[in-house]
Amino acid sequence: MTDIELMRYTFRYDHFRYFVRAVEAAPFDPKWDTEGVTSSFVFPPHDGVIGRRPPGCIEIMPGHEAGPLDVDVAWLDQEPVGVYDTDGVASACDILTPSGHVVLADHLNHVVAEHNFGDVSRCRVFIEVYERAWQVPWGTKSEEHHTILVWPTSNEQPWWRSAARDERALTFLDGYRRGGIDPEVGQRDP
Secondary structure, three states, rough: OOOOEEEEEEEEEEEEEEEEEOOOOOOOOOEEEEOEOOHHHHHEEOOOOOOOOOOOOOEHHHHOOOHEEEEEEOOOOOOOOOOOOOEEEEEEEEEEEOOEEEEEEOOOOOOEEEEEOOOOOEEEEEEEEEEOOOOOOOOOOOOOEEEEEEEEEEOOOEEEOOOOOHHHHHHHHHHHHOOOOOOOEEEEOO
């Protein structure tokens, strides 16, 4: 990947989540529509990095429940060369952006950073996780940090996951499997 200028943000998260979303999308909106079927998820599709993925919002999963987190963000004009050539733990998916305005938000939906892409209806969000930490005291800062790259795209692309999975991602995924749920498919409300 070429040199990309990143901005670092440190913010608190809780309940294993924070968000990248279009301005119009609110986390936990009951109207979430994933894969063309309107229904809420009991267990959403999951890869240990990205949890829920409604059209305008994605839920990003840190390795432990709560605490401060360093997140490096770059708002890009186009897909960076070699972005998917990573040996690390990473995931990516698209969000719909009716106004072209995208935000990074904490678990309470407070805006941490934002960017307006202008006349763009879809953006790709790439998340790479470093130094995943999960056996740390609740609410303390760990060495874990994330890099998020966001760029406009006109082509719908499938959810992408790196081959690398860390211990925490495997723990998340094994928990779903023990409950009889395929984490990559999820389970809808009956």
